Amino acid sequence: xxxxxxxxxxSQEPTAAAIRVAIGGNPNSGKTSIFNHLTGTIQSVGNWPGxxxxxxxxxxRLDGREFAVTDLPGTYSLTAYSLEExxxxxxxxxxxxxxxxxxxxAANLERNLYLTVQLLEMEAPLxxxxxxxxxxxxxxxxxxxxxxxxxxxxxxxxxxxxxGLGMAEVLRAxxxxxxxxxxxxxxxxxxxxxxxxxxxxxxxVIAADPDFSTRYLPRWVAVKLIEKDEExxxxxxxxxxxxxTITSAAERAIRGIERHFDEAAEIIIAxxxxxxxxxxxRECVTRTGEASMQDLTDxxxxxxxxxxxxxVLLAAVVYALFVAVFKVADEWGWLxxxxxxxxxxxxxxxxxxxxxxxxxxxxxxxxxxxxxVIAGVGGVMSFVPLIFVMFMFVAVLEDTGYIARVAFILDRxxxxxxxxxxxxLAMIVSGGLGGGGCAVPGVLATRTLREEKDxxxxxxxxxxxxxxxxxxxxxxxxxxxxxxxxxxMMFLMWALSWVVALAAAWCLRRFVVKGEQTPFVMELPxxxxxxxxxxxxHTGERTWMYVxxxxxxxxxxxxxxxxxxxxPRVDAEAAxxxxxxxxxxxxxxxxxxxxxEAQLAGSLAGRLGNALTPLSQLAGFDWRTNIALIGGFAAKxxxxxxxxxxxxxxxxxxxxxxxxxxxxxxxxxxxxxxGLAMMVFVMVYAPCFVTVAVIRRESGSWRWxxxxxxxxxxxxxxxxxxxxxxxxxxxxx
Amino acid sequence: MTLVDLAEGQExxxxxxxxxxxxxxRLLDMGIMRGTPIRxxxxxxxxxxxxxxxxxxxxxxxxxxxxxxxVDADAP
Numbered sequence: 001x002x003x004x005x006x007x008x009x010x011s012q013e014p015t016a017a018a019i020r021v022a023i024g025g026n027p028n029s030g031k032t033s034i035f036n037h038l039t040g041t042i043q044s045v046g047n048w049p050g051x052x053x054x055x056x057x058x059x060x061r062l063d064g065r066e067f068a069v070t071d072l073p074g075t076y077s078l079t080a081y082s083l084e085e086x087x088x089x090x091x092x093x094x095x096x097x098x099x100x101x102x103x104x105x106a107a108n109l110e111r112n113l114y115l116t117v118q119l120l121e122m123e124a125p126l127x128x129x130x131x132x133x134x135x136x137x138x139x140x141x142x143x144x145x146x147x148x149x150x151x152x153x154x155x156x157x158x159x160x161x162x163x164g165l166g167m168a169e170v171l172r173a174x175x176x177x178x179x180x181x182x183x184x185x186x187x188x189x190x191x192x193x194x195x196x197x198x199x200x201x202x203x204x205v206i207a208a209d210p211d212f213s214t215r216y217l218p219r220w221v222a223v224k225l226i227e228k229d230e231e232x233x234x235x236x237x238x239x240x241x242x243x244x245t246i247t248s249a250a251e252r253a254i255r256g257i258e259r260h261f262d263e264a265a266e267i268i269i270a271x272x273x274x275x276x277x278x279x280x281x282r283e284c285v286t287r288t289g290e291a292s293m294q295d296l297t298d299x300x301x302x303x304x305x306x307x308x309x310x311x312v313l314l315a316a317v318v319y320a321l322f323v324a325v326f327k328v329a330d331e332w333g334w335l336x337x338x339x340x341x342x343x344x345x346x347x348x349x350x351x352x353x354x355x356x357x358x359x360x361x362x363x364x365x366x367x368x369x370x371x372x373v374i375a376g377v378g379g380v381m382s383f384v385p386l387i388f389v390m391f392m393f394v395a396v397l398e399d400t401g402y403i404a405r406v407a408f409i410l411d412r413x414x415x416x417x418x419x420x421x422x423x424x425l426a427m428i429v430s431g432g433l434g435g436g437g438c439a440v441p442g443v444l445a446t447r448t449l450r451e452e453k454d455x456x457x458x459x460x461x462x463x464x465x466x467x468x469x470x471x472x473x474x475x476x477x478x479x480x481x482x483x484x485x486x487x488x489m490m491f492l493m494w495a496l497s498w499v500v501a502l503a504a505a506w507c508l509r510r511f512v513v514k515g516e517q518t519p520f521v522m523e524l525p526x527x528x529x530x531x532x533x534x535x536x537x538h539t540g541e542r543t544w545m546y547v548x549x550x551x552x553x554x555x556x557x558x559x560x561x562x563x564x565x566x567x568p569r570v571d572a573e574a575a576x577x578x579x580x581x582x583x584x585x586x587x588x589x590x591x592x593x594x595x596x597e598a599q600l601a602g603s604l605a606g607r608l609g610n611a612l613t614p615l616s617q618l619a620g621f622d623w624r625t626n627i628a629l630i631g632g633f634a635a636k637x638x639x640x641x642x643x644x645x646x647x648x649x650x651x652x653x654x655x656x657x658x659x660x661x662x663x664x665x666x667x668x669x670x671x672x673x674x675g676l677a678m679m680v681f682v683m684v685y686a687p688c689f690v691t692v693a694v695i696r697r698e699s700g701s702w703r704w705x706x707x708x709x710x711x712x713x714x715x716x717x718x719x720x721x722x723x724x725x726x727x728x729x730x731x732x733x
Numbered sequence: 734m735t736l737v738d739l740a741e742g743q744e745x746x747x748x749x750x751x752x753x754x755x756x757x758x759r760l761l762d763m764g765i766m767r768g769t770p771i772r773x774x775x776x777x778x779x780x781x782x783x784x785x786x787x788x789x790x791x792x793x794x795x796x797x798x799x800x801x802x803x804v805d806a807d808a809p
Contacts, residue, residue, distance in 0.1 A: 077762035081755045108790045111764045267750065270761040297791070298774065307778045408793045412779035421782070421793070520782060521759050521798060524791035 018059070018066040019178045022095070024088055024119065025103030026112050027074035028401075028525040030131040030161035034103055035071045036537050037164035038171070062171040070097065076111070078118045080231035092124055093216070098178040100124040101170060102154075103161070106136035106143055107526070109285060113277035116152065121220050123186050126154035127173045129166070133158040135526070140289035148284040153187040162531045191223075191272040194260050198253040199223060205249040212240040225250035226257065227266045297526045301405070310409050317397070318433055319491060329386040340385030348378030367566060368559075376558030376641040381547070386475075387468045388543045394433055395538040399530035403428065404522060411520060417502045418509025420520050423458040427501065431465035433494075439463040439691040443698055453515040457508050459695055460708050463687035464501040466493060469636035473682045476640050479661035481675040497683055504715065512707070558641050561631050564605040570598060605630070619681060619720035620674040620728075629681070635688045673727035677720045684716030734806065736771065736783065736799035744772040745804035752801035764788040765802060 025031040039058025056071040073084035104112035149156040155173040159166030202222040224232035358366040411421030430442025442462040609623030631638040695705040774784040782795045
């Protein structure tokens with residue numbers, strides 16, 4: 001094995017069109033790191049057509065050949081029961097990749113080969129990447145790759161994906177498979193005498209339909225029909241010339257098998273596949289000594305999943321996350337002279353200073369740049385260091401395998417509320433670890449939930465989690481009113497988001513989405529040491545998504561809001577002289593301030609904010625807060641930016657860079673109670689419109705996203721009013 | 734007896750998989766089938782789900798699903 005050199009020879013012209021390669025394999029097989037090492041940074045992330053399972057594509061180059069690599073969803077099987085499996089299967093059927101890299105976990109070979117067997121059934125042109133070979137060796141397993149290649153009828157390449165070892169060999173094998181013009185000799189999976197006879201008979205019936213059998217492999221269709229696969233049955237009904245003959249032959253085959261074995265036909269087929277896999281393992285794997293690595297995972301688990309230590313450790317990990325993130329991103333200046341956040345803020349203050357000369361000559365352009373563009377983008381970008389560190393932590397937790405333990409520990413609790421252990425992934429991606437998340441991928445992550453009802457409830461409550469966009473709002477308000485309790489307040493917000501989400505889930509499950517619980521079967525992967533490259537790639541990708549969103553949607557929304565606050569203009573001179581007449585004692589500065597405020601109050605946004613005041617006053621929100629919260633419907637990031645714009649416009653001296661937090665802290669109409677009420681409302685109220693659009697797509701109707709908007713806004717308002725009223729009483733007393 | 738009845742650390746052989754449809758297929762895909770040895774490693778802090786070893790890897794499974802898995806504790 002050599003370190004991969006797949007990107008270095010770009011100078012050579014590709015000799016032919018790119019070879020179309022798909023990567024498949026079990027979850028936790030190291031598929032992602034192999035994809036990352038093959039394609040490097042030349043990746044694009046999108047969705048599979050029609051569905052929202054994410055689809056990654058990339059390019060790899062070796063020896064002048066180019067490879068177009070598609071990452072299939074990680075699956076254990078290729079049934080029609082899960083969307084990921086269907087997506088992978090349909091891509092193999094319809095996309096017809098020239099090569100399929102099947103990533104198998106060498107240390108967990110038998111179960112991984114179960115998928116390989118199904119790929120062979122489909123006659124996919126395979127290259128088997130025998131991954132985590134280092135781990136297998138540590139577990140004292142010796143694997144005869146050559147013998148395995150003979151048995152599987154496909155090249156078998158040992159790899160260590162997380163260190164990028166064996167990548168060049170994998171690509172070379174891919175090129176060889178793609179160049180192989182003759183039809184490959186696929187090993188026939190033998191299902192045993194009785195089943196084989198039925199499979200053959202049914203295959204003949206299917207092959208008798210020439211049109212259908214050029215589109216689908218007759219033998220594969222036969223096996224799938226015996227497995228009672230709904231999707232294949234549908235394909236037969238719609239695409240075959242004589243579906244009745246085929247389906248009645250299939251029913252005969254099933255009856256024959258079930259009578260003989262006194263067991264469901266799909267069980268027999270699965271057993272035969274495992275039989276083949278076990279056979280390969282028996283032939284190719286020798287144990288050279290006592291296993292040791294497995295015990296390590298077990299030893300760690302006996303602590304991590306311990307009745308007492310487990311939950312305490314979980315809480316400690318989440319708390320440590322906040323403390324560390326705040327220190328690294330926001331406080332520690334010794335590393336770079338000042339904290340990363342302070343650097344970003346300084347940069348945007350510098351930008352504002354650059355445009356300052358425009359104020360006198362072109363006030364409209366100045367206001368647009370200073371208050372609209374720079375303040376808006378700067379407000380969002382200053383949180384990038386924090387979000388980066390936060391994502392990095394989450395990536396480490398994911399890559400080590402700890403996330404699965406979180407699901408294991410919490411399943412019992414989540415089950416009570418109509419969710420399941422796997423909902424935790426969606427909740428965590430949405431921000432359930434206390435920040436650094438986004439409900440958009442969170443809602444998408446509910447695809448791993450098999451049961452529609454659990455999925456719906458999870459996707460309706462996931463947006464309550466503290467996504468990366470709400471964090472800036474909290475931080476700003478915490479800095480203003482709870483500066484000495486940063487970590488404690490963030491912990492409180494984290495706990496509160498869970499309480500609200502779980503309570504909402506319980507209600508939704510009880511009154512809206514009624515039905516039975518879901519099966520919960522989840523692999524607990526062996527613990528891994530995460531690699532720097534893997535974590536950084538993960539972190540970089542997610543942070544970039546946040547920045548991209550900030551750079552496009554957020555900027556656009558901010559500009560619309562700036563316009564809503566800038567227009568219509570009042571006659572400043574008239575207002576000024578009027579004020580001087582009414583209150584002759586006012587200083588020039590105070591007059592300017594009042595004029596500016598009148599300008600904003602008279603703007604479109606100000607009028608809308610004002611109109612809402614009688615209601616929002618109950619929660620302590622004035623028209624400025626209302627404007628910001630309205631902006632937050634578009635994207636939560638906008639809340640801080642808009643408040644910044646709203647207050648900056650009211651300022652006397654625009655060059656005086658007073659941060660929003662300081663501004664609010666010195667504003668007598670603000671206080672801790674009002675700050676907390678706003679934090680609670682921002683946490684709970686309507687998901688941003690991107691999330692709403694994704695919920696619409698995922699749930700298949702407008703009913704659910706509308707319900708999400710309605711219940712969250714109502715609930716958020718009730719809670720905010722509660723906080724404000726009770727808090728005011730307590731503070732007053 | 735079913736998987737639920739096994740004590741922590743106890744090993745048994747799977748005799749039959751009950752349930753049907755998606756649940757059973759899922760169990761099969763994860764390698765839970767007749768004749769396979771299965772071992773209860775531990776229970777989650779609140780007693781449910783159960784962590785088992787099967788075919789050399791760890792799997793978390795809820796009691797509801799574990800009840801579908803009939804085992805023979807004397808067999809292995």
